Amino acid sequence: MNKLVKTQDVTYEYVRRDDDGNVENIVTAVDDVSISIEDGQMVAIIGHNGSGKSTLAKHLNALLTPTEGTVWVDGIDTSDESRVWDIRQKAGMVLQNPDNQIVGQVVEEDVGFGCENLGIKTEEIWERVVDALKSVDMYEYRGSSPNKLSGGQKQRVSIAGIIAMKPKCIILDEPTAMLDPKGRKEVIDAITRLNKEENVTIILITHNMEEIIGVDRIFVMDKGKLVMEGTPREVFSEVDKLTELGLTVPEATLIGKKLYDSGLPISLPVLTKEELVSEIGRARLSKFR
Amino acid sequence: MLRDITLGQYYNTKSVIHDLDPRTKILGTMVYMVSLFAFNSFWTYLIAFAALCTVIVLSKVPVRFMLRGMKAIFLFLTITVLYNLFLTQGDTIFSFWIFNVTIQGLKQAILMFFRLTFLVVGTSILTLTTTPSNLTDGLESLMHPLKWIRIPVAEIAMMMSIALRFIPVLTEETDKIMRAQKARGADFDNKNLFKRIKSYVPILVPLFISAFRRANDLATAMEARAYRGGDGRTKMKPLKYKAGDWIAYTSMLLYGITALAITVLINFQTFMLKA
Numbered sequence: 302m303n304k305l306v307k308t309q310d311v312t313y314e315y316v317r318r319d320d321d322g323n324v325e326n327i328v329t330a331v332d333d334v335s336i337s338i339e340d341g342q343m344v345a346i347i348g349h350n351g352s353g354k355s356t357l358a359k360h361l362n363a364l365l366t367p368t369e370g371t372v373w374v375d376g377i378d379t380s381d382e383s384r385v386w387d388i389r390q391k392a393g394m395v396l397q398n399p400d401n402q403i404v405g406q407v408v409e410e411d412v413g414f415g416c417e418n419l420g421i422k423t424e425e426i427w428e429r430v431v432d433a434l435k436s437v438d439m440y441e442y443r444g445s446s447p448n449k450l451s452g453g454q455k456q457r458v459s460i461a462g463i464i465a466m467k468p469k470c471i472i473l474d475e476p477t478a479m480l481d482p483k484g485r486k487e488v489i490d491a492i493t494r495l496n497k498e499e500n501v502t503i504i505l506i507t508h509n510m511e512e513i514i515g516v517d518r519i520f521v522m523d524k525g526k527l528v529m530e531g532t533p534r535e536v537f538s539e540v541d542k543l544t545e546l547g548l549t550v551p552e553a554t555l556i557g558k559k560l561y562d563s564g565l566p567i568s569l570p571v572l573t574k575e576e577l578v579s580e581i582g583r584a585r586l587s588k589f590r
Numbered sequence: 591m592l593r594d595i596t597l598g599q600y601y602n603t604k605s606v607i608h609d610l611d612p613r614t615k616i617l618g619t620m621v622y623m624v625s626l627f628a629f630n631s632f633w634t635y636l637i638a639f640a641a642l643c644t645v646i647v648l649s650k651v652p653v654r655f656m657l658r659g660m661k662a663i664f665l666f667l668t669i670t671v672l673y674n675l676f677l678t679q680g681d682t683i684f685s686f687w688i689f690n691v692t693i694q695g696l697k698q699a700i701l702m703f704f705r706l707t708f709l710v711v712g713t714s715i716l717t718l719t720t721t722p723s724n725l726t727d728g729l730e731s732l733m734h735p736l737k738w739i740r741i742p743v744a745e746i747a748m749m750m751s752i753a754l755r756f757i758p759v760l761t762e763e764t765d766k767i768m769r770a771q772k773a774r775g776a777d778f779d780n781k782n783l784f785k786r787i788k789s790y791v792p793i794l795v796p797l798f799i800s801a802f803r804r805a806n807d808l809a810t811a812m813e814a815r816a817y818r819g820g821d822g823r824t825k826m827k828p829l830k831y832k833a834g835d836w837i838a839y840t841s842m843l844l845y846g847i848t849a850l851a852i853t854v855l856i857n858f859q860t861f862m863l864k865a
Contacts, residue, residue, distance in 0.1 A: 362814060364810060364813060364814060386816050386818065389813075389814060389815070389816045390816055393814070393815070394811075394814040396807060396810065396811055396814075398804075398807055400759055400804070401803075401804045401807035401808050401811065402807065402808065402811035403755070404752065404755065404808070404811075404812060404815075405755070406722070406723045406751060406754060406755050407723070409826075410723070410826060410827070413826035414812075414815060414817075415815040415816060416824075416826070417823050417824050417825065417826055418815060418816040418817045418818065418823055419816055420822045420823065420824050421824055422824060423824060423825060423826060423827075423828055426824065426826045427826070430826070446758075447755070448758045448759065459811075462815065463815070466815070466816070
């Protein structure tokens with residue numbers, strides 16, 4: 302498998318200047334981060350507020366270019382200004398607030414917006430829009446006004462707008478943060494399906510740990526640095542470290558860990574409710590034997 | 591296609607007028623407006639009235655919607671009519687106190703009344719039968735030649751359509767802020783006008799801040815979706831003339847020619863009579 306997205310020693314500094322243009326202070330939002338994401342993977346970047354995860358995400362489709370280091374998207378260096386539009390086509394981005402990223406006055410028009418920007422022919426735009434809307438299960442809403450949709454539906458429209466551009470990877474910057482539980486499930490189901498069925502690489506930035514149990518790889522960020530990296534099983538086995546970083550763990554993992562600490566011999570980490578139930582059952586059996 | 595746009599005064603129904611290309615409708619409205627000013631004899635106004643009635647019937651929009659616009663100009667209309675009726679010099683019919691009502695004045699007043707009424711009803715047909723986004727597309731296409739003098743037509747049209755998209759969002763936001771401020775004891779119903787205006791400051795400030803934040807987010811989202819201005823963009827819904835549009839253009843032409851012919855004929859007649 303080839304590396305679709307790769308960052309090498311990326312550092313990004315926000316420079317604040319006073320009225321005379323003198324540097325007041327420098328905030329290092331991303332500090333020497335090297336990650337690589339393989340084609341077709343679904344990965345998550347987690348970290349508490351201000352950990353630099355959103356800033357890092359903006360590097361992955363050339364909205365920001367690194368102060369130091371290099372980012373490659375599908376082999377293209379993002380600091381190459383002549384290729385910026387290629388990169389944005391290959392790596393689509395969905396933002397947090399569903400209201401602020403819908404441009405069109407009708408759902409289908411919004412989904413077609415990115416294609417129009419790429420200069421695709423009218424007939425093909427329509428084909429792509431129909432396919433994209435179907436893939437997120439929003440086809441029947443194609444003629445309605447975005448203002449009448451729920452938050453989850455709006456986010457799915459935003460995702461469809463990206464899919465219509467036929468990207469290799471989609472970066473989602475806290476797409477569920479402003480949604481209710483039902484909306485969250487809709488969005489997560491939609492992106493999981495895209496990853497499994499259409500083989501689109503997904504980079505999910507989130508706070509919500511329950512959403513990332515099923516991903517291939519997790520990157521944990523703190524104060525701009527990459528502090529942990531691994532499969533969900535590897536990352537969630539270090540409950541204490543995550544808590545120290547100000548992050549929670551999935552409920553089942555936490556309960557499993559507490560049971561283990563109080564003497565129940567279950568194998569850690571536990572990721573899902575079902576796993577927890579079967580582990581407890583097994584542990585009790587072995588105790589009585 | 592179902593389009594539930596609550597904005598503007600668009601009246602959602604299916605009709606031949608609704609199906610027309612927005613460019614046809616905009617040009618038609620302009621032709622009609624010009625004709626009302628250029629030709630002002632009894633016969634041309636009769637034709638203008640007949641044309642208006644035909645379009646109203648074809649548009650399937652209830653007449654009361656058309657007359658809604660009249661409410662806004664009622665005061666203006668009354669003043670104009672009275673002004674013309676009482677203050678035009680000419681052959682007096684009757685007079686009272688300081689006013690003279692003349693034949694010329696009466697004619698002028700009637701003409702003004704019908705001219706303004708036709709203008710308002712005629713233009714409201716355009717907005718009643720065209721969705722805001724269609725109207726924007728039409729304007730963009732008609733203003734296209736202005737690109738030669740470096741007016742960013744496509745970008746202006748994009749701005750208009752984004753503004754239309756965000757009006758309901760910002761309205762909702764205003765409502766929310768208003769409720770939040772009320773919950774903290776803000777008083778929006780004060781009888782004192784000055785105090786009432788002042789009480790709107792705590793609404794406008796957060797509204798502006800949030801509007802800027804939204805604009806910033808939207809700009810990021812648009813850039814992320816490869817928006818780089820109007821150049822090189824294709825259209826998902828390009829405007830296309832259909833058979834109906836050619837019929838409409840022909841009718842417009844016929845209307846213009848008839849009105850012109852009548853005017854010429856009348857002028858010729860008066861000229862001959864004088865000679």
